[in-house]
Amino acid sequence: MADSTGRTALRTRGREATTALGGSRPAGTRHPLIAVAMVLPLVFLLAVVFGGWEAVVTQASSVVGMLGR
The missing domain is CATH 4.10.910 (30s ribosomal protein s13; domain 2)
Incomplete structure (x- = not known):
């Protein structure tokens, strides 16, 4: 005890x-919109550096699907 x-x-x-x-x-x-705002610059940087726009779009659509929208 x-x-x-x-x-x-x-x-x-x-x-x-x-x-x-x-x-x-x-x-x-943390509010979900704040978390998204924190992550977006990194996502864009990685997409530009590695040329993975298709992967970004695929992941974003998966996240939206998990959120049920």
């Missing part, structure tokens, strides 16, 4: 530190 109490205290301190540093969301809750 003491072990779980210690872990809970560590998580609470971690959340407090995150809030103090300006973060309002817990880890792992």
Whole structure:
């Protein structure tokens, strides 16, 4: 029981530190559009460097299919 109490205290301190540093969301809750905006420049760079436009289009359509749109 003491072990779980210690872990809970560590998580609470971690959340407090995150809030103090300006973060309002817990880890792992980034908005999907923000994640896409972060990844797009890298996708375009890799597509230009490796000439894989078809692969980019295929992957994008797969992701859209997984999202159910």
